[in-house]
Amino acid sequence: MTIENLKTNVKWWESKRWIFNIAVGLFGIYGIYDFLSTVDYEWTTEDTIGVIFWGIGANVFYSLGSLMELFDWYYFNNKIKITQGLRYLLLIGGILFSCFWTLWNTVIYFKTNYY
Structure with missing residues (x-):
């Protein structure tokens, strides 16, 4: 893998x-709305600061996808071959995990x- 391939990845x-941010945001909004619509909560x-930190943290963990590709390229000489199709599996799995973890x-x- 060359530097240009790494930049492409x-x-x-x-x-x-x-896509990740919209999906996680929608699950978070749904979770908050679902709760707030059933009780009287101030x-x-x-709460706002927590939501902001959660979004920042989720994006830090999202960055692990590209970091895994960098580690595969640099340390493992591309033996894992994340770029060969495992990338989509990591993306979809990460989005689903993050959405349900957020909810x-x-x-x-x-x-x-509250209770």
């Missing part, structure tokens, strides 16, 4: 980031702080 991951500044933690957060 990073560009591929970055071009899919908006939204606080801490699960939204439920846990509101149940422990």
Whole structure:
């Protein structure tokens, strides 16, 4: 793999980031709306800061996809071959995991702080 291939791989991951952000955001919004529509809850500044930090953290973990390709290229001499089709599996699996993790933690957060 050359530096140009690596740049192409990073560009591929970055071009899919908006899909990830929309999916995780929608699951988070659904989790928050589902809870707030059933109870009387006062939204606080801490809740807003938590949502912002959650979004930043989710994007840091999203970056692990391109980082895995870099590690495969640099340390393993492309033996894992992430670029050969495993990339889509990592993308879809990561999006699904992040969406359901976001929904699960939204439920846990509101149940422990409200009930």
